Amino acid sequence: MVQLSTPPSRTAVTIAMIQQCPSFAYVTLLTRPSYLAGLLVLHQSLRAVHSMYDLVVMIPPTLPQETRDVLRRCRITVREVEWLHPPAGKYTPHQRDAHYIDTWTKLRHVVLTTTCVLLWALTASGLFYQSIRTDGKIVLLDVDMLILRNMDELMDIDIPSDGIAATHVCACNPRRLDHYPIDWEPMNCAHSSVKSPHSPPPLIRKDSPRPYHQLNSGTVVLRPSYALAEGLQAILLSQDLSQWNFPDQDLLAAYFKDRWIPLPWYYNALRSLRNTHPVMWSDREIRCLHYIFPEKPWHNRDLPTDLLSQAGFAMMNRWWWERFDPLVKRLRKTDSKSYYTLVKTMQRSK
Template identity: 35%
Template sequence: MTSSERVTESKKVWTTLITNTAYLSGLLTLDYSLKKHNSKYPLVALYTDAFPPEGHAALEARGIPKQRIEYLLPKNGGKDYSNDPRFYDCWSKLAPFSLIEYERVVQLDSDMLVLQNMDELMELELDAPEVAGKGQRVFAAGHACVCNPLKKKHYPADWVPENCAFTSQHNTPEVAQTTGPPPNTSPLGFMNGGLQVVNPSSGVYNAILDHLSSDAAINMDFADQSLLSDLFKNRWVPLPYIYNALKTLKWEGVHPQIWRDDKVKNIHYILAPKPWDEMDKEGNFISKDATHAWWVTHNQERLRGEKERGIKVDGF
């Protein structure tokens, strides 16, 4: 288990994993967006030993609390992710289940941007920690989109639109704004790990570690997402897409039928390039993806505010 000391007074926190500086601009703008939209709860950066000194300095300069976690990997080495190396880091996104010093943790990916207050996730009903993963509401998350719109050849062959939970909502787009399809809507029953609502629990975390140590880890195509979808099959609470609005859902040919710009509370900039990779030297928007402009606008606001507060320009 990880440290049992809170790094903030709040017993309910947002967390995000950071292992290097590639996502640091994303983390800083995520933190800014939570504060801009008046969240009552702090963002805690969960860092591993590989996180460099300049990253720590950037967090400290902005007053963002940080907490060390162990870098998680399957004991048998797990699947070869050479086609998608980002998944090696994703195992450590299971750490929030171990943070029993907090009552509620909502894990966010650092390539997310909060567009509306979503503090209600801190009150969402889940199984109590002592249920130890035996109940029907172990955690909450959004569905994965299994359409594979970029047609990545190393993705599973059954990742096709007809197996996607979001496809089931095309004829009921208004319902999609408030209700997630049941976990078993898709034959794959797959969640996306970008946002996870968790009641930390020693029992749940030990079950996760046991599964991580098993031979099953060799066949987990998507690291933490595969593990949670398999270990707690159909026993998680499905959130509507608005809390983990995968940017690809808006694309033509994916799920534009359900997407509503004004309903999205949290956009997830999955895949590459990231918004911070598509700016000119002055930090202006140059992407073809209109949703990237939302991130750039927030980032520019953040940088202006930091300048006014005298925070040293550090490139993040």
């Protein structure tokens, strides 16, 4: 059973904390320097589409100071969060999915006060606490994403206090990974029923294939609440985490079963969808491109051979570098310390 400590008291939130926290925000997580390049491009791409809302970056105490300094000099809003380690061996990802070890941290279990929310973030390495005010909504984003069109309309989605909005998981398993669920086949994938780029996602019925009930947590819209925090905690205490393939996604799918609203694919456009669902895909419709798989654009300008064989992957890789190159050029001219720190993190991440 996961060792969870009691959430901070609702009365512990100070006026100063409330005033410094945004009511609506995009929220992401940076746990290690090797993802700094991805974070900077995500931040820049949100600004490039003229989003009205800040990107708030959660960081753990272990993030090196030189990485923090880059965020500060780039004027990125940062909230440090503390963690509590769960028992060793409670969750161990498959060796091919070792990068999932940090995905627990994306779960901001939210504790509502009058106008401020204490966001909890759970990780296989620990349990985080952080405050961020929200009278409305937050949109959780993975750090390996690129914003191509303004999607502030997500803040206006009408979702109940006990629900969330997210995109369907793609259950096609194009890499044929044998440790993925046995029912992950194209015939069971919700995206297979989408007939065009503008078609709505399919409804989720009781008799729908199991993958229809699963979501991808790359983009999640929610209304933080104390009840939500307690409900998620109860699920964690009652579930066998060792049976979960994708920790954060499986938790959200379990808790919000029959209570989550499917979003159109383009708010979380998994780069593999271009090949697995070409009828649904349109480059022009993408709001948020998600660079799933362990191989990230910043690892290499040129894709490895196995990804080069995937139609469109090289082009999508170029899209990322087209945003990164001007950014790093500007840093080299105006902020040499940040430039050299960034270059160093990219060399280490290869």
